[in-house]
Amino acid sequence: MRSVKGIIIGFLLILLGFAAAQYSLIAAGILSAGGLAAVVVSALPKRAEKQEPQAAPAAPVPAPAELSAPELLPDILTDPPVQPKIPPLPxxxxxxxxxxxxxxxxxxxxxxxxxxxxxxxxxxxxxxxxxxxxxxxxxxxxxxxxxxxxxxxxxxxxxxxxxxxxxxxxxxxxxxxxxxxxxxxxxxxxxAAQQQAALEAALRGQKWFEGVKKQLRPIQPGLADAPAPEKRPDYTPPDTAALTRKTAPESLETFYVLAFKTTGKSPSRGEIAQLSILKFRRFAPESVLTACVSPENGLTKYAREAGVTERMTQDAPRLARLLPAVDAYLGENAPLILFRADELAFLSAAGSEAVCMKRPVYDVRTLTGRTSESLADAFGAAFEFVPAMADAEDEALACGLLFCGLADRVLHLTGKR
Missing domain, CATH: 1.20.1440 (de novo design (two linked rop proteins))
Incomplete structure (x- = not known):
């Protein structure tokens, strides 16, 4: 780069020398000689600088050999796919x-x-x-x-x-x-392999489910001798809450899961025959209140198909005597979780004060978009074993665990409890 600049400067000096010749021959000669010298010096090759002898670089330590992808997976990346051969059976x-x-x-x-x-x-x-x-x-x-x-x-x-x-x-x-x-x-x-895997998953889920049940602290409800509360046949179902990413996890610090076995589909056609209320704290089951109820009009075919028997209700108290214990257990203004939120009508129609409190109500059936009978589709094979005729406590526990799983997915609670 320097030689090119020197040649250019030399030619410029020569041109200036020719231009100055009409004024002074001496100046013209000096400029032309300087320019010619610059061109000659720039055109000469440079001398190689003497370099001190350096020590030979140490031989590089060979890096551990890394296998390429084709060497690791030859049957996938290089060979054509081969259909597995089924050995002949006896x-x-x-x-x-x-x-x-x-x-x-x-x-x-x-x-x-x-x-x-x-x-x-x-x-x-x-x-x-x-x-x-x-x-x-x-x-x-x-x-x-x-x-x-x-x-x-x-x-x-x-x-x-x-x-x-x-x-x-x-x-x-x-x-x-x-x-x-x-x-x-x-x-x-x-x-056959898929059926065996599903069976093993169901057995693991059943073992886990039974282990969770053993950790529950049962609450014995007290029976009241007070007169029957006033019934409310004009019950209006509550507005169900939505479980979104904006839901504050603190609002679910404590919640109650309710499940019922009834003699009909609505309070006008039936009564509660069995109830179960689970208390969850920090997404872990803490205690449970389960009780059988003697319906005033006896059992119906609807109740028997749900798994309620005469033996379960023959010595059970009326719902009116259980309501004070139920209201006391639901005393905290915490959210309520149900498979179907409209089932709260049974407690409200019976005169429960705790149900009428203003509190969030979550409908799991709406959250999952599925019925309670399709738990396996909603949450995995771990719930396949929960039978349709399970008692109210099993249904409440399954509902609560399912809600915990949904909250974990929506609110990303894993590792934050």
Missing amino acids: QPEAEALYKTLADAYTRIDALSCRGPAWMLERDIRLCKAFCARWDSAKADAQTAATLREKARFVEYSNEFLLPGFGRHGRIPSRRTSGDLLEDLSAAVLKQ
């Missing part, structure tokens, strides 16, 4: 397996088929015909022939009820009947 297991396949076709219904009636009738006839052929197969050769018939039957009907093979997803075309049978075997084995 004869008894194969017979039971394909008997299961045959039975699956006998459970075809209009909802799963989603087809016209004549197609449904055709499939049922084919199922019955195959089952008859299966029953006639005794020897090994006959069993093998029946399996081939099964493959042709599946290819013809082009329907299957096990996971991944519904009418909405047609059976993939296979080159041989044996390949098709391998696919069907894999479907059955996958279904």
Whole structure:
């Protein structure tokens, strides 16, 4: 860069020398000589500077070898996907397996088929015909022939009820009947594994649920001899609160979960036969008040279908004698949690003062968008074991734990309790 500047300056000096020649020859000679010297000096190559000998750099320490992705996952990134091969099953297991396949076709219904009636009738006839052929197969050769018939039957009907093979997803075309049978075997084995996993999850959930129940402190309600309170048939259901990210966790420091077994769907058609109230503090169950109630008009079919028996209510007190204990237990102005908020009408119609207090009411059915019977769909397999005829305490505990899970997801309470 410096040599280029020197050459440019030299040429400028030479031009100035020619321009000054008409005034002074001496000045012109000096400028021209200086410019020529600058051009010559700039054009000469530079001398290499002497460098002191430096010590040879130490050999770099080899870094630990890092495996690239193709070396770590050759079967995923480099090789084509390979379908797992199902090993051949022994004869008894194969017979039971394909008997299961045959039975699956006998459970075809209009909802799963989603087809016209004549197609449904055709499939049922084919199922019955195959089952008859299966029953006639005794020897090994006959069993093998029946399996081939099964493959042709599946290819013809082009329907299957096990996971991944519904009418909405047609059976993939296979080159041989044996390949098709391998696919069907894999479907059955996958279904069995899923059922086993669901069963294990339900058992783990039941064990956890029972452990939580053992930590509850039962509250024995006192019975009052006071006259029956005035009933309020004109009860208006409360406005349910919404659980959003703006909900203050402090407002849920303490809440009560209520569950009832009743003799009817509304206070005008039934009464409370069993009630359970759980107190949660900092999203952990603390105590429970559970009591059976003797309905004034006796048990109904509705109550018996809910799991209430004569033995549970024959020595139970009337609801009027339990209301003072219920109101005292619900004394704090804390939120109320129910599967259905309109069930509070049973307590309000009976004359409960605590229910009429102005407090937030959360309807879990509305929050989840599901009914109380679909707990597993709403919160996972841990609640699959809660039966529809469970007592009020189990239903209240399941409702409370479900609400805690919903609050944890919405308010991000994990690690903040």
